[in-house]
Amino acid sequence: MNQSHSFPTDDPLDGDTLHEECGVFGILGHPDAAALTALGLHALQHRGQEAAGIVSFDGKRFYQERHMGLVGDHYTNPMTLARLPGSISIGHTRYSTTGEVAMRNVQPLFAELEEGGIAVAHNGNFTNGLTLRRQIIATGAICQSTSDTEVVLHLIARSRHASTSDRFIDAIRQMEGGYSMLAMTRTKLIAARDPTGIRPLVMGELDGKPIFCSETCALDIIGAKFIRDVENGEVIICEIQPDGSISIDARKPGKPQPERLCLFEYVYFARPDSVVGGRNVYTTRKNMGMNLAKEAPVEAEVVVPVPDGGTPAALGYAQESGIPFEYGIIRNHYVGRTFIEPTQQIRAFGVKLKHSANRAMIEGKRVVLVDDSIVRGTTSLKIVQMIREAGAREVHLRVASPMIFFPDFYGIDTPDADKLLANQYADVEAMAKYIGADSLAFLSIDGLYRAVGGEDRNPARPQFTDHYFTGDYPTRLLDKNGESMGNKLSMLASNG
Numbered sequence: 001m002n003q004s005h006s007f008p009t010d011d012p013l014d015g016d017t018l019h020e021e022c023g024v025f026g027i028l029g030h031p032d033a034a035a036l037t038a039l040g041l042h043a044l045q046h047r048g049q050e051a052a053g054i055v056s057f058d059g060k061r062f063y064q065e066r067h068m069g070l071v072g073d074h075y076t077n078p079m080t081l082a083r084l085p086g087s088i089s090i091g092h093t094r095y096s097t098t099g100e101v102a103m104r105n106v107q108p109l110f111a112e113l114e115e116g117g118i119a120v121a122h123n124g125n126f127t128n129g130l131t132l133r134r135q136i137i138a139t140g141a142i143c144q145s146t147s148d149t150e151v152v153l154h155l156i157a158r159s160r161h162a163s164t165s166d167r168f169i170d171a172i173r174q175m176e177g178g179y180s181m182l183a184m185t186r187t188k189l190i191a192a193r194d195p196t197g198i199r200p201l202v203m204g205e206l207d208g209k210p211i212f213c214s215e216t217c218a219l220d221i222i223g224a225k226f227i228r229d230v231e232n233g234e235v236i237i238c239e240i241q242p243d244g245s246i247s248i249d250a251r252k253p254g255k256p257q258p259e260r261l262c263l264f265e266y267v268y269f270a271r272p273d274s275v276v277g278g279r280n281v282y283t284t285r286k287n288m289g290m291n292l293a294k295e296a297p298v299e300a301e302v303v304v305p306v307p308d309g310g311t312p313a314a315l316g317y318a319q320e321s322g323i324p325f326e327y328g329i330i331r332n333h334y335v336g337r338t339f340i341e342p343t344q345q346i347r348a349f350g351v352k353l354k355h356s357a358n359r360a361m362i363e364g365k366r367v368v369l370v371d372d373s374i375v376r377g378t379t380s381l382k383i384v385q386m387i388r389e390a391g392a393r394e395v396h397l398r399v400a401s402p403m404i405f406f407p408d409f410y411g412i413d414t415p416d417a418d419k420l421l422a423n424q425y426a427d428v429e430a431m432a433k434y435i436g437a438d439s440l441a442f443l444s445i446d447g448l449y450r451a452v453g454g455e456d457r458n459p460a461r462p463q464f465t466d467h468y469f470t471g472d473y474p475t476r477l478l479d480k481n482g483e484s485m486g487n488k489l490s491m492l493a494s495n496g
């Protein structure tokens, strides 16, 4: 295995940030596998900005490049790509949910097995990862990372099945929680999605070669064709045959369960141009804004989005209400997503750097501000104040998703419940007062369901994963037992 990384491994971050997701990309049998993977990861950058890695195989050896930072910081360098030869490749952009921000947790993770090397890339989070980790450590395993993903490698190694595919299936069947996973061996690319289908994963094709990635925007960037979603609970095994052809074997190893995609993919995470679960994300966000305008109308002269997340919903609100849409806030694109920053102080500073009021569009007007979500309230507090300082007569905040009361354990890494703004105030009026808005309203859960899936939430069998709004977790939470995720790996806290 070629190890060519040498990056710092310190982790000053606390375990209390609302992180995003991760992005995965894999391709089998293409001569430009690593370069295509790098391009795919570029398109998936919004899903994870802490670190990015690529593993390739050239018929003889595995190669890896794993780096802290953005995809463009490393994989635009032809020398880096030259160190990733071969026609099989998988890649990952990371936002940590379990395990610190350190080189040892940067994916793909690689292991030498009896029958050869295997690399895995994981978007999601296992809700029994720590429980299984304790069990394998108790029986002699030596873990190299603090990532929940590593447990899968150990379970593959311990499986009694003969083929790598069966070992992989054996391993993931023991895992609970949310996962869209890719694995690669010397001849195979394997894709798997958890039984509930919490995280997205799609299959595409370029020049007849199979591709798997988190979102369709990664297919579009390389001109690949969308084939279909990987189904919930499905494992697809693609293998290069001795004659050079590629076999594709799709299996559903577990008990069938209804799919429940994560609603937050539509509210915030996925790129607006992606098609997630057959739905164009931009359209669902516009629908959210339209439903919000119906549910919470207000008299005003201008609708202003909180960019970027709030923009499609604000357009929907403006179209439905007939109030003109204007860019009353200008976004500095050199500042990333703010609610993922490590400390509250830095987050607040980031929000200030990121948004400026466009006074000419605001002064003397009653403004409807539209954002996609309120998590801690950092953004809302600053933006409402900024709009007032720019001369707005009234500021009405409209949020295109319901109030967030519950933490996530499936790959989002929300703050602890007590840090969520909705849990700090008795009602919406009290929240509005804290934020400094003349009025505040959230989209209802049914309004959100209709915006995404066209029908109300079915309480007996919810169509989507929505626990952050409702407390209805789609799986059991074995590791949790009342502890926060941030505390779970405290026994493993380290610098590298």
Ligand SMILES: O=P(O)(O)OC[C@H]1O[C@H](OP(=O)(O)OP(=O)(O)O)[C@H](O)[C@@H]1O
Pocket: 268, 306, 307, 308, 309, 310, 336, 337, 338, 339, 340, 371, 372, 373, 374, 375, 376, 377, 378, 379, 380
């Ligand atoms: O209540 P808070 O804790 O501030 O979190 C919510 C805010 O964070 C997100 O924006 P972010 O700046 O992360 O990303 P964006 O640029 O994609 O909108 C989201 O769109 C809200 O504006």
Ligand SMILES: NC(=O)CC[C@H](N)C(=O)O
Pocket: 019, 020, 021, 022, 094, 095, 096, 097, 098, 099, 105, 107, 122, 123, 124, 125, 126, 147, 148, 149, 411, 412
């Ligand atoms: N956000 C994610 O999907 C994270 C994947 C994995 N749990 C990690 O922390 O590396």
